[in-house]
Amino acid sequence: MMGLTSSTTRAEIVIDGAALVDVIGKRECLAPRITVEPGYRPFEVHVARELPPASCSYRQVFADEMGHVKVDADSLPVIDERVRAARPGRRHVARQHQ
Numbered sequence: 001m002m003g004l005t006s007s008t009t010r011a012e013i014v015i016d017g018a019a020l021v022d023v024i025g026k027r028e029c030l031a032p033r034i035t036v037e038p039g040y041r042p043f044e045v046h047v048a049r050e051l052p053p054a055s056c057s058y059r060q061v062f063a064d065e066m067g068h069v070k071v072d073a074d075s076l077p078v079i080d081e082r083v084r085a086a087r088p089g090r091r092h093v094a095r096q097h098q
Contacts (some may be wrong), residue, residue, distance in 0.1 A: 002048045002061045004065070007072060019031075046065075
């Protein structure tokens with residue numbers, strides 16, 4: 001193997017909500033809000049140590065690995081939209097990915 005690109009997917013899940021208590025104090029109503037933010041940890045790109053960093057072979061393997069980084073990073077917004085679409089009846093807030 002001449003090159004390797006790796007990353008770890010992650011999901012940040014925040015559970016929050018507002019509670020309403022009636023004036024007598026006997027009942028509560030909770031309106032939960034759950035936010036899920038999928039993402040990646042930073043990518044790690046490795047090139048075989050046998051390849052000198054200034055060599056044509058090194059640059060070619062590195063360029064190929066960076067192509068894998070781009071494909072993986074570009075898939076995140078698509079995955080995000082699919083997850084949101086799979087939850088019918090839920091409010092959708094558009095997010096911009098960096």
